[in-house]
Amino acid sequence: MSSGQLEGKVAIITGAGGGIGRITALVLAREGACVTVAEINESLGQETVAQVTHAGGQSLFVRTDISQEADVRAMIAATVEKFGGLDILVNNAAAGSPKDQDILSMDVEVWDYVMLVNTRGPMLGCKHAIPEMLKRGGGAIVNIASGSALTGQLGLPAYSAAKAATISLTRSVATLYGQQGIRCNAIAPGLIMHGRLAPVFPAEHLQIDAENVLTPYQGTPDDIAKAVVFLASDNARFINAHVLPVDGGLLAHTPTFAQARALGQQRVAYDAPPA
Ligand SMILES: NC(=O)c1ccc[n+]([C@@H]2O[C@H](COP(=O)([O-])OP(=O)(O)OC[C@H]3O[C@@H](n4cnc5c(N)ncnc54)[C@H](O)[C@@H]3O)[C@@H](O)[C@H]2O)c1
Structure with a gap:
């Protein structure tokens, strides 16, 4: 059911060939x-466009490597033209x-690739989208970061650093262009299972x-x-320059939460009761 919150708006979503991106494309169109x-x-990507169209929405596919400036420029141009x-x-x-x-086993090629796509890509998107948004008096950018950007992880050091950079980019864009009508916010998802992840994610x-x-x-x-x-x-x-965790509260509590709950502790009483 649509409440038409985005009626008349034009949106681009990158990486919408599956997972979170495909569903988001469908929901943006539904709105x-x-x-x-x-x-x-x-x-x-074409399959996502087919699903949006089948659901009654208007959609365009542009083959884009977000790390390549020519591709990003063409993505914006094709959208504006259509x-x-x-x-x-x-x-x-x-x-x-x-x-x-x-970190100790990190190949610089791995680090550079993860940074290339995850930091250069969103930066290029902002660089080429903002001028078009300004022509219409403003616009909204939503960067999908990650909870990994906000806490230390046992793994994914390059990905986590790249997502932290995305949060910083979010604040820079909002600070530079907020007064011209550009809102730039980030979402920090927690674990979000979907068709591609489910078969490979350890139970x-x-x-x-879940705990x-x-x-x-x-x-x-x-x-x-x-x-x-x-x-x-x-x-x-x-709302501008905000980072919104969408993670079921995962990062809001003490890291010992699950263990304490397993012990049946509601709270720890530090003061001994009077004798
Ligand atoms: N799924 C989760 O648990 C989770 C958690 C935190 C953050 N996120 C973030 O949410 C977003 C979506 O996650 P997802 O799980 O749906 O990811 P996914 O890997 O399923 O989908 C990413 C899409 O990006 C496309 N892509 C990869 N490189 C590209 C490039 N250079 N140019 C254009 N497209 C490219 C892929 O083909 C794929 O369709 C990502 O930014 C991810 O980091 C996901």
Whole structure:
């Protein structure tokens, strides 16, 4: 069911060939936006466009490698040509590496690749989207970061650093262009299972996540999509440079939460009762 929060808006979402991106493209279109699907994988991107169109939305596929400036420039140009302008950019595409495990074993090629896609990509998106948004008096950028940017992780050092850079980029863009009508916010998702991740994600880790979120269920791509719509819409008109965790409260509590709960402790009493 649509409430038309984005009626008349033009949006681009990168990396919308599956997972969070595809669902977000569908939800953006359901809310009334015309949606460009910018994806490095042509068949996955075309499938998303087919699903949006089938659901009654308007969509365009542009094969895009977000790390390449010519591609990003062409992504913006094709969108403006097809839909007449640009209001919303969702920097969602990301890439990782199975070799992004530890600092001591880090190949500089792995570090550079993860940084290239995950930091240069969103920067290029902002660089080329903002001038088009300014022509319409402003716009909204939503950068998909990660909870990994906000805490230390046992692994993923390059990915985590890149996502932290995305948060910093978010604040820079909002600071530089906020008074000209550009809102730039970030979402920090927690673990979000979807079709591509489910077969490869270890069940024990899912269980650990379930024990530590502050909800009786885990997050879905739809949870991220709804947060994107909110931040992209005029309902969030006074929200800028914000980082919104969408993680079931995972980062809000003491790291010993799950163990304490397993011991049945509600709270620790530090003061001995009077004798
Ligand atoms: N799924 C999670 O648990 C989770 C948690 C925290 C943050 N995130 C973030 O949410 C976003 C979406 O996550 P996801 O799980 O759906 O990811 P995913 O890996 O399933 O999808 C990413 C998409 O980006 C595309 N892509 C990769 N490199 C690209 C490039 N250079 N140019 C254009 N497209 C490219 C891929 O083809 C893929 O379709 C990412 O930014 C990710 O870092 C996800």
